[in-house]
Amino acid sequence: MSYIPHTDADREAMLKAIGVDSIEALFEAVPEKHRFPQIDLPEPLSEMEIAAEMEALSRFNVSASDYAIFLGAGSYHHYIPSLVNHMLLRGEFYTAYTPYQPEVSQGTLQAIFEFQTMITRLTGMDAANASHYDGATALAEAVTVAMAAHRDKRQKVILSPTVHPHYREVVRTYHQNRPVKFSGDRSGTATMLDLADMIDENTAMIALQYPNFFGQIEDYTEIIKAARTHGTLVCIVTDPVACALLKSPGELGADIVVGEGQSLGIPMSFGGPYLGFFAVKNEYVRRIAGRIVGETVDGDGRRAFVMTLRPREQDIRRDKASSNICTNQGLMALAACVHMTALGKQGMRRVAELCWHKSHYAAKEIGKLKGFSVDSSRPFFKEFVVTCPKPISEINDELLYHFGIIGGYDLGKDFPTRENQMLLCVTEMNSKDEIDTLVAGLRAIAAGDLHDHHHH
Amino acid sequence: MELSTKTPQPLEKTSYELSQPGRQGVRVPDPDVPLTDIPADLRRTDLDFPEMGELEVVRHFVKLSQLNYSIDKGFYPLGSCTMKYNPKINEDVARLPGFAHVHPLQSQGTTQGALALMYRVQEWLCEISGFDAVSIQPAAGAHGEFAGILMIRKYHIDRGDHKRTKILVPDSAHGTNPATTTMAGLQAIELPSDKNGDVDLDVLRKACEDHKDELAGMMITVPSTLGVFEEHIVDIIDIVHKAGGLMYMDGANMNALLGVAKPGELGFDVMHYNLHKTFSTPHGGGGPGSGPVVCNEKLAPFRPGPVVEIIEEAQDEEDAPLYGWVMPDKSIGRLKAFHGNFGMHVRAYAYISAYGSDLPKVTQYAVLNANYIRARLKGTYLMPFDRMCGHELVIEGHWPDKAPGVHALDISKRLMDYNFHPPTNYFPLIVPEALLIEPTETETKETLDSFIEAMLKIAEEARTDPELLHNAPHITPVKRVDEVKAAKDLVLCCRPTVIETAEPVAK
Numbered sequence: 001m002s003y004i005p006h007t008d009a010d011r012e013a014m015l016k017a018i019g020v021d022s023i024e025a026l027f028e029a030v031p032e033k034h035r036f037p038q039i040d041l042p043e044p045l046s047e048m049e050i051a052a053e054m055e056a057l058s059r060f061n062v063s064a065s066d067y068a069i070f071l072g073a074g075s076y077h078h079y080i081p082s083l084v085n086h087m088l089l090r091g092e093f094y095t096a097y098t099p100y101q102p103e104v105s106q107g108t109l110q111a112i113f114e115f116q117t118m119i120t121r122l123t124g125m126d127a128a129n130a131s132h133y134d135g136a137t138a139l140a141e142a143v144t145v146a147m148a149a150h151r152d153k154r155q156k157v158i159l160s161p162t163v164h165p166h167y168r169e170v171v172r173t174y175h176q177n178r179p180v181k182f183s184g185d186r187s188g189t190a191t192m193l194d195l196a197d198m199i200d201e202n203t204a205m206i207a208l209q210y211p212n213f214f215g216q217i218e219d220y221t222e223i224i225k226a227a228r229t230h231g232t233l234v235c236i237v238t239d240p241v242a243c244a245l246l247k248s249p250g251e252l253g254a255d256i257v258v259g260e261g262q263s264l265g266i267p268m269s270f271g272g273p274y275l276g277f278f279a280v281k282n283e284y285v286r287r288i289a290g291r292i293v294g295e296t297v298d299g300d301g302r303r304a305f306v307m308t309l310r311p312r313e314q315d316i317r318r319d320k321a322s323s324n325i326c327t328n329q330g331l332m333a334l335a336a337c338v339h340m341t342a343l344g345k346q347g348m349r350r351v352a353e354l355c356w357h358k359s360h361y362a363a364k365e366i367g368k369l370k371g372f373s374v375d376s377s378r379p380f381f382k383e384f385v386v387t388c389p390k391p392i393s394e395i396n397d398e399l400l401y402h403f404g405i406i407g408g409y410d411l412g413k414d415f416p417t418r419e420n421q422m423l424l425c426v427t428e429m430n431s432k433d434e435i436d437t438l439v440a441g442l443r444a445i446a447a448g449d450l451h452d453h454h455h456h
Numbered sequence: 457m458e459l460s461t462k463t464p465q466p467l468e469k470t471s472y473e474l475s476q477p478g479r480q481g482v483r484v485p486d487p488d489v490p491l492t493d494i495p496a497d498l499r500r501t502d503l504d505f506p507e508m509g510e511l512e513v514v515r516h517f518v519k520l521s522q523l524n525y526s527i528d529k530g531f532y533p534l535g536s537c538t539m540k541y542n543p544k545i546n547e548d549v550a551r552l553p554g555f556a557h558v559h560p561l562q563s564q565g566t567t568q569g570a571l572a573l574m575y576r577v578q579e580w581l582c583e584i585s586g587f588d589a590v591s592i593q594p595a596a597g598a599h600g601e602f603a604g605i606l607m608i609r610k611y612h613i614d615r616g617d618h619k620r621t622k623i624l625v626p627d628s629a630h631g632t633n634p635a636t637t638t639m640a641g642l643q644a645i646e647l648p649s650d651k652n653g654d655v656d657l658d659v660l661r662k663a664c665e666d667h668k669d670e671l672a673g674m675m676i677t678v679p680s681t682l683g684v685f686e687e688h689i690v691d692i693i694d695i696v697h698k699a700g701g702l703m704y705m706d707g708a709n710m711n712a713l714l715g716v717a718k719p720g721e722l723g724f725d726v727m728h729y730n731l732h733k734t735f736s737t738p739h740g741g742g743g744p745g746s747g748p749v750v751c752n753e754k755l756a757p758f759r760p761g762p763v764v765e766i767i768e769e770a771q772d773e774e775d776a777p778l779y780g781w782v783m784p785d786k787s788i789g790r791l792k793a794f795h796g797n798f799g800m801h802v803r804a805y806a807y808i809s810a811y812g813s814d815l816p817k818v819t820q821y822a823v824l825n826a827n828y829i830r831a832r833l834k835g836t837y838l839m840p841f842d843r844m845c846g847h848e849l850v851i852e853g854h855w856p857d858k859a860p861g862v863h864a865l866d867i868s869k870r871l872m873d874y875n876f877h878p879p880t881n882y883f884p885l886i887v888p889e890a891l892l893i894e895p896t897e898t899e900t901k902e903t904l905d906s907f908i909e910a911m912l913k914i915a916e917e918a919r920t921d922p923e924l925l926h927n928a929p930h931i932t933p934v935k936r937v938d939e940v941k942a943a944k945d946l947v948l949c950c951r952p953t954v955i956e957t958a959e960p961v962a963k
Contacts, residue, residue: 002810003541003736003898004821010901014828023820026827026844027716029685034717036816040583044812047545054806058554060569062562065553074793075560081482083514085551091528092521095542097877098742103932104525104872106467108741111520114471117949121504127948130742133595136793166793173760173789174602177609177641217498247500260793269550270570271560271794272595273744285946291742296942299927299935302464308942314598315883319625319634319644326632327596327732330742341471342513344481345505351484353494360492379498396563409561432488 002044062406064268068434070362072383072425073213073409074135074164075271076263078241078351079429081342084265084335094331098291102306103298108330109305112293115337122243123257124250125279130291131329132276135260136167139207139237140174141278142256144322145287146205146233147180154204158184158195162212163237165414171207180204188415192218196226203230205256209237210249214375214411214423215359215383217246224253240264240277240336242381245352256280265339266332275332286312289323351428355382358435359426365439366424371446383425385411385418389446392422402450403441405434467933468519471506472950479507504951523933524741525877531903533829535848535880535892536630536681538711538733540822543810546736546803555802560794564767564780570798571779575764577801580808581729581748584815585707586718589756591763591784592748593796597708598632600728600747601675605640606788607726607751607758608673608702614758614786620700622667624674626655628682628884630706633675642672649886653682653841655692664699673702678719679712679846681884683826683892693723702726702755710734711896712823712846715816726751735804746800757786762795821897822847825904829895832908836915840887848894850887859918862925864889867914869936872929874910 006014011023020026027035045053064077071077088094092107099105099112112130119128132138143157159168159182168185175182184195184206199206206227211217220236227234235256236249241263243249249257261275262268280288286309294308314321343351359382367374371389386408388395396407408422415421426435444450508516525532532539550556558570578590594600605623612620623637625644634644647663650656655676664671674696679685686692693703705719705727711734713719719727731737731746739745751759767780781795811818823846830839830849838852853864868878868891880892895904917924929935 002814003543004817005898005900006821006824011824014824014901018824018827018831023824026820026823027685029687029844030717031690031722034690034721036716037586037718037721039715039813039815041580041808041815042812044814045809047543047810050545050806050809051549053809054549054573054802055552055554057569057573058549058552060572061554061558062566063554064557064559069559071559071561073561077557077559079484083482083510087514087517087521089547090518090521092524092526094547094738094740095527095539096524096741097532097534097537097539097739101525101868101872101878102937103869103929103934104523104877105741106523106933107520108524110468110470110523111517111741113948114950117470117472117951118505120949126952133599133744134793137595137599137791164793166790169790170792173606173791174639175641176606176788243500244503245494245500246498251500267551267556268559269556270558270567270798272792272797273746273799274793285948292948294942294945295947296938296945298937300464302934303466304934304937306937306939306942308939308946308948310939310943313631314635315631317635318631319638321631321635321638324598324602324632324635324639325596326598327730327739327743327745329595329740329744331738331740332744334741338513338517341506341508341516342482342510343484344475344479344507345503346507347481347484348505349503354484354487356494357487357491358489361489364492379495393563400566406559406562406566428484435489 064406067404067406068430068437069406070408070424070426070438071406073423074166074260075268076425076427077268077429078263078427080265080267081339083342084338087338088331088335093334098330099307102304106305109293111334111337113295113305115333116293118340119277119279122240122248123238123279124248125257126282127285128277128279129288130293131333132278132290133329134274134276135237135258136170138258138276138278139167140171141289141323142235142258143171143175143180143205145256145284148287148322149233149284150204154202155179155181156203157182158198158203158206160195160208161185161188161190162214162218163207163209164213167237188417192220192223196223199226199230199232201230203232205233205235207235207237211239211242211381214385215380216378217381218378220252241352241355244348245356256284261336264336266335273329273332275329275336290325290328354428355426358430359384362424362426362435362438366442369443369446372442382427383423386422386424388420388422391420395445398445398450399441403437405438405441467523470950471508471516474508474512474516475506477507479509481508481513482510530875531899531907532877533879533893533895533907534877535894536708538894538896540736540896541898542736542738543807546806549806550799550802568779571764573805574801575779577805578764581750584714585727585750586720587750588753589759590748590750591759591761592801593760593791594728594747594749595792595797596743596745597728597730597747598636599791600749601632601636601706602639603749603760603788603791604704604726604728605636605642607755608704609640609642610758610786610788611702611755612672619670620672622670623672624663626676628653628680628886629675629677630681630708633706653680653684654686654688657688657691660692660695664695668699671699671701673704675704675706677706677709679709682841682850683845683848684841684843685846689722708733709847712819714819716819720752726755731800731804736807737800737803744797744800746797757784758788759784760789760791761787818897825895825897825899828904829893829908833911836912848892850884850890850892852887852889853881853891854889855918859922862918862922864891866925866928867891870914870925870928871910872932876907876910
């Protein structure tokens, strides 16, 4: 019976203590008509069989461990130091519950406290929480914070069209029954000046992405100035890897900074579990949703950590809570904490520099190819847009089949005006050889010259 | 003995305190490409991060881990959280390169293994619950609840019925239920329970009558948060349906229902699962979880998405079908970037595979364990209801006559001295000094016996030496912590900036 340890003798002794004859007798309160339905599931498997079946299933996927990958768009293949996984696999961390009992949870609590610290430093904010489900849901919760900060008196939120399309969808899902109107991103072509013009006294928040979905570093000076003038909160969605090298969103003037922390020691894992982070200026600390860890002392005066500002949360405030979040991404926050600590101040910057140099090398080489053009209208960090001479799905099929490369994101899927445009991502994981193969592959695909190439 | 007046040392320094300027962590390679200038006006000037050597990092986190209690260390009878064994094989399979290193935006053709896995998990979750359709996108139970309530609201709106904005919630409910209702833009109406802890049918009928045209639905936990099977569940469902409302089941307690009843057959319209409770994916010190939402045909078009479907049936026995992403046609929308917590789906797949058709045994033994504890604590501890329990039991952690001044919290803290994690305390809210105990099916009789012995001993100590309980715990890494100071002084990071302008919590 897999993970159930009872012997027949145990069961009989326990039934006797309860005063019933059979296990079935424990369920008499369940309406008889509906009691003990058939459940059609496969035969039970041993551990060995499960391992074999799942290994086989996993081989039906093309993975970045066998192929070179240039796909990003919100999920990234970064190096994860070995020790990260070793720490995550400590049962003391991963089989613990949310640290409601601080006396027996100081490990989790201090790790979250250190995670909060590093997130505030990367983002240039004053405080951060213990995590959200992912970057998209963190942005959705930022809208709630901004609405509440204006005491629900402002109904407009502007979304930059260069914010990740999934994030903008999630924001709309979250707030579909609420009195808030989203604008700015529908045409897909609004410039920062257009957005600045849209900000008015009824605008609660503006959401920007830095570097934006297309990898570019836009100039947000004017729009942030306009937001200031109208008392509109500025929320910046950011990439924590970029933050290790570039000016922090706080330095640019953000009030709230959210983002996806998957790049910090968490594998791509087909989209989850990931790590939403959420950081704010001091004045919004008490409006953050989710868990926050604070420093205090124990009965002996010894430093200790504890979940704090608890009265904001659903289990206490119930229908007055601003969010229902409880389980978040605790272990993923630990992964990020270990990852950032392991790389440290220098390692974090060096990873970001590698992304910069390698992506710029790739862009330069691809820009030289006939039929391809790289968007170099603005500086970029690790992703850039390439206009290609053929449909992206065709190019990606050929890159995969002939060159063993997982190609970039097909922007035409989300942006009708961007047909034949590909978003390429280059991280520290892409060697010069891989980049050169990508460039050679694109050249050959454009020229229709593929006979000599076949990837095994 | 002379008492020291010095402040005791922290258990473990923070990484910022352990940091030494110039010390390097894990090495990062030098660039193998020609360099490109990084414009100075884009760069940050400094990053205030720790600088530690690799061994120091490892020791730091190992020391921190040792300050935690965990399932791997001992019994964790935390009610409503289902702290069962988290099988090790599940961690291994989730880390297979063919799962861990797959990008969520890869083409359908390159991800058939992952899609097949998700599809089977979807099918199994429908089969286990008796529902027709599912979305495994929600990232946690509360996220699944949110999906379910948005689906109910959109169902009504789709029928042109815009007035239905009220959700009935029993006073015994998890806090997430009313919070979810508000978050979805609806209003919660609290229903008082009867003296047995069940929904009072007369109160329910009156509420349905009072809010007839505005009733969107009702949220209820089965078995209830008191750990008991609601006696009139089928009547409750019927009354709400007749008033035009839909029934939401909070599936937090599904560990008591596997093979015992299918919520879809009981008449529920929608519910969420917690894969991190029922299907053993680890709690991780506060997530990640996974909160699939399952529903009947009526609500299927409104599911969050995309979901996995078969795009092309298999041609013959040897062939596999082609799986792909489909957005339900009236979907409430996307609830999360990408496709949900896939890593949790992998673990749940491994877990369900292990039990397969034996899955009902999970519930049978979980309920056996809970009732065994109930039977043996009866007489020593006050019990609000004298009836068979489900997978968990609620007792009262006080003796107003025999040990005035002793509270549930004292019992919880004293249990730590006996090397047990405390039960959930002060929930459900409607039981005075509640202690909610959930043993799960993976614990042996010997473990339960030693827990019971500790509980009986504590009951004796409460009478003979109450101070022992008030000052507990005595053997944990830290003593009781000052929560008031934490909230008042608000230090939320190492070397913090001063928080001056914090607003008071709004009334």
